[in-house]
Amino acid sequence: MTTQNGVRSKEEIIKARKKNYRVHGNKGVYCGGEWIPIEECAEWQCPKQCQNNHDAVLKKTQNAELTIDDDENIMYDVAIIGAGCVGSCIARELSKYQLKVLLLERDDDVTQGATKGNSGIIHAGYDDQPGSVRSKFCWKGNQMFAALDQQLKFGYLKNGSMVIARNADEYKHLQSLLERGQKNGVERLRIVEKAELHTMEPYLADDCIAALYSPDAGTVTPYEFAIATAENAANNGVQIRTRHEVVGVQPAQAQSTGGGGQYFQIAIKRWSYSATSDANQVSVDHAARRMFEEPTPLMQRMEFKLLVPCAVSIGAVCVMFDSEELQVYKYALLSVLALVLVVVVGLLLFVSRTTSGQQNTSLLFHQQSASAHAQNVDYASMAATSANKYMRARYVINSAGLFADKIARMIGDASFTIKPRLGEYLLLHKDAGHLAGATLFPCPDTKLKTKGVLVQTTLWGNLILGPTARDVYKEQTQKDSAEDIMRFLLRKSKQLVPSIDASMVIHSFAGSRAKSDRGDWIIEQTKVTGAADKALRFFHVAGIDSPGLAGSPAIAEYVVQQLLSKQGGLALVANKQFNPFRRPLIFPKNGWKGLKLKQLPEREQVQLSANEQDWKKTVVCKCEKVTEYEIVDAMRRNGASVDTTQAIRRRTRAGMGGCQAQPSNCNCELYVAKLIALEKKRNVDQVGRRPWPATSILKQRWLSDDDKQYLKNLVK
Numbered sequence: 001m002t003t004q005n006g007v008r009s010k011e012e013i014i015k016a017r018k019k020n021y022r023v024h025g026n027k028g029v030y031c032g033g034e035w036i037p038i039e040e041c042a043e044w045q046c047p048k049q050c051q052n053n054h055d056a057v058l059k060k061t062q063n064a065e066l067t068i069d070d071d072e073n074i075m076y077d078v079a080i081i082g083a084g085c086v087g088s089c090i091a092r093e094l095s096k097y098q099l100k101v102l103l104l105e106r107d108d109d110v111t112q113g114a115t116k117g118n119s120g121i122i123h124a125g126y127d128d129q130p131g132s133v134r135s136k137f138c139w140k141g142n143q144m145f146a147a148l149d150q151q152l153k154f155g156y157l158k159n160g161s162m163v164i165a166r167n168a169d170e171y172k173h174l175q176s177l178l179e180r181g182q183k184n185g186v187e188r189l190r191i192v193e194k195a196e197l198h199t200m201e202p203y204l205a206d207d208c209i210a211a212l213y214s215p216d217a218g219t220v221t222p223y224e225f226a227i228a229t230a231e232n233a234a235n236n237g238v239q240i241r242t243r244h245e246v247v248g249v250q251p252a253q254a255q256s257t258g259g260g261g262q263y264f265q266i267a268i269k270r271w272s273y274s275a276t277s278d279a280n281q282v283s284v285d286h287a288a289r290r291m292f293e294e295p296t297p298l299m300q301r302m303e304f305k306l307l308v309p310c311a312v313s314i315g316a317v318c319v320m321f322d323s324e325e326l327q328v329y330k331y332a333l334l335s336v337l338a339l340v341l342v343v344v345v346g347l348l349l350f351v352s353r354t355t356s357g358q359q360n361t362s363l364l365f366h367q368q369s370a371s372a373h374a375q376n377v378d379y380a381s382m383a384a385t386s387a388n389k390y391m392r393a394r395y396v397i398n399s400a401g402l403f404a405d406k407i408a409r410m411i412g413d414a415s416f417t418i419k420p421r422l423g424e425y426l427l428l429h430k431d432a433g434h435l436a437g438a439t440l441f442p443c444p445d446t447k448l449k450t451k452g453v454l455v456q457t458t459l460w461g462n463l464i465l466g467p468t469a470r471d472v473y474k475e476q477t478q479k480d481s482a483e484d485i486m487r488f489l490l491r492k493s494k495q496l497v498p499s500i501d502a503s504m505v506i507h508s509f510a511g512s513r514a515k516s517d518r519g520d521w522i523i524e525q526t527k528v529t530g531a532a533d534k535a536l537r538f539f540h541v542a543g544i545d546s547p548g549l550a551g552s553p554a555i556a557e558y559v560v561q562q563l564l565s566k567q568g569g570l571a572l573v574a575n576k577q578f579n580p581f582r583r584p585l586i587f588p589k590n591g592w593k594g595l596k597l598k599q600l601p602e603r604e605q606v607q608l609s610a611n612e613q614d615w616k617k618t619v620v621c622k623c624e625k626v627t628e629y630e631i632v633d634a635m636r637r638n639g640a641s642v643d644t645t646q647a648i649r650r651r652t653r654a655g656m657g658g659c660q661a662q663p664s665n666c667n668c669e670l671y672v673a674k675l676i677a678l679e680k681k682r683n684v685d686q687v688g689r690r691p692w693p694a695t696s697i698l699k700q701r702w703l704s705d706d707d708k709q710y711l712k713n714l715v716k
Helices: 010-020 054-059 068-073 085-094 133-142 145-152 168-183 194-200 222-235 279-291 295-320 324-354 358-369 379-386 401-409 430-435 475-479 482-496 548-567 612-617 628-635 645-652 668-680 705-713
Strands: 028-031 034-037 075-081 101-104 161-165 190-193 210-214 239-241 244-253 262-270 389-398 421-428 439-442 454-457 463-466 505-513 522-525 538-542 618-621
Touching: 068 239, 068 389, 075 085, 075 262, 085 101, 085 222, 085 538, 085 548, 101 222, 101 389, 133 548, 145 222, 145 548, 161 168, 168 190, 168 210, 190 194, 194 210, 222 239, 222 645, 244 379, 244 389, 389 401, 389 548, 401 538, 421 482, 430 454, 430 463, 439 482, 463 482, 522 548, 538 548, 612 618, 612 628, 618 628, 618 668, 628 645, 628 668, 645 668
Parallel strands: 075 101, 075 389, 101 239, 161 439, 389 538
Antiparallel strands: 028 034, 161 210, 190 210, 244 262, 262 389, 421 463, 421 505, 439 454, 454 463, 522 538
């Protein structure tokens, strides 16, 4: 009810919040920070600049004639190592010029490092220390996102952010953050007092007394942003090579001026899921697949190899040793076989559980992020023994994230070390998304120098809780249990928003931030010199932790204009064919109007209709209403090879809904795998699938009622 003085009651505010809550892709879209209703989405779906046939557009790109087989014969102008949000932005910025640009990525898709496992916040920049490298790029990058989204259609929601104070000391900290933001040039910052605060965010705890409000903060889906920038870069001539791990970088000198003088020979370990790839790599790939297989298929395969022979042996013993004289041998053999059976079953249960739990996830992450930074590595020997491909470039940009220090050491630069910091998140069902309008932060932890556990609505309507801030290299990090982590995240979140229901958790994920031992971003030319004591044309863009996503477009602009051109001498001639626009990958739906769900039996082959319009009506993923058209379109675009269900998942959200691709719902992951197999002309068993259990700290991907009750009990 409205009070006598005209102020709305909390119940009315909550009712209005639920009624007006909007989700990207549902009856409209977010573009440039603003909402566009579905009736006005025609121009958004097919911009005038992209209406010509996609294949025809590709033929116009300046380097479209280059193929992966040409790589070793090409002298690239610039090679970028690492295809996260920063590397992809730099690639797009370089595509504005007449250059041969190469974007290298060690994983099987772009955006596989820190970019795929963070909050997706476009920070405003009030938290950064004035005068730091971070402060130079965050606000500027923030202001670039609206225009970028209007061009690239990745989806950008300008929902604002709030740092919440719950006592007088925290209120004082809000004032210091306000002053810091003003020094950094952040505009429109203000402190919101309690009455207005609870009107803006009605689900906040009653003890929240004020907030620092930044209306310019926003949110994106970080991997969708990086995919969009990389795709647009590829459409404008950049060559993207995934599954290309850099194992060596060697400065060299061309014999003629035509070769550009100084250049780098880059040693590559190229890998593939294909049966034609290196035998050792195939065995590693297969081992990885076995490690992450789902428990049920694992049991089904093993039982015929071990359980069935044991059972047959028991039956044979019973028949062959039926006489009284052989009874003593019979029972002895039966005892041995029974023991073997127990051991086999025990091993199967152990393997299925341990390969489905977070033990392997944590172990693999630790191996990747900690041991990968070991010192005193002989990179020349490593390149000589593991490289199966060599590429050349006149300039190299090191944006390798967690592995940036490893890449730096390949040229003898030991000026910094990456110290990974792990952040875990919990993702809640879309039914919980309305609990936060703005991104809600607690007052930051001044000891850990982190922003704390946030509560954040997402572009697609889910609610995110997190992250933690656990330094991988510290012993305590390895001691933290999954239960401890989940309890910490849930309790901290409920201090801000008490009505959070832990049973609505559908997924957990983790990301590692590439923090450096310098304590700030590293955006500079290496100090290592080459011939005639000239600085190598090798540039670091390293240690880019939060707010790196927000700063990425501004960083890219600076790297190209200042480092490469002014400092490095790279000639920049405008590419007159540069097209900044991209068609969106998804199209908005009006509920189920005009759509039909198609469930594919496990043994049935997928067949696409001859009429392309039917693809737009046929839904593959029920939770997210992803159609055949969107999946096929994702595979046929320029850029990184899209040939795994995870790559499709990141582009279309197939399998990201509330059921997390549960087979008993509509088994959308199998459907997607069969579409990939059809498009790529391969067997469905050769299609890369989502690793099991594909959750960082939950007990299993598909939560039972007992699992949900367990989560609720953690915060009692």
